[in-house]
Amino acid sequence: MKKLFAALAWTVLTAPVWAASKTVTLSVPTMDCPVCPITVKKALTKVPGVSQTEVNFDQRLVTVTFDDSRTSIEALTRATKDAGYPSKMTGNTK
Ligand SMILES: [Cu+2]
Secondary structure (H helix, E strand, C coil): CHHHHHHHHHHHHHCCCCCCEEEEEEECCCCCCCCHHHHHHHHHHCCCCEEEEEEECCCCEEEEEEECCCCCHHHHHHHHHHCCCCCEECCCCC
């Protein structure tokens, strides 16, 4: 668990810091096999404005870094839903 938080903190701290860059953590409870994260990651990466996608399969979490002038949390959750994986923001917005 400590490792996960360290990894998340590292991601947040080293993310490029420009004004419109935001990081959100999405909960994707329906990821149930190792192929799911690949599908989810691909769907999110295709959304214009997304710069980074980190999947934590064990926790069913996806951390997405995006430019909020080009896309929105709604667009991100829609992208995962369209790929077959409904997702929900877990609250870690930055
Ligand atoms: Cu799967």
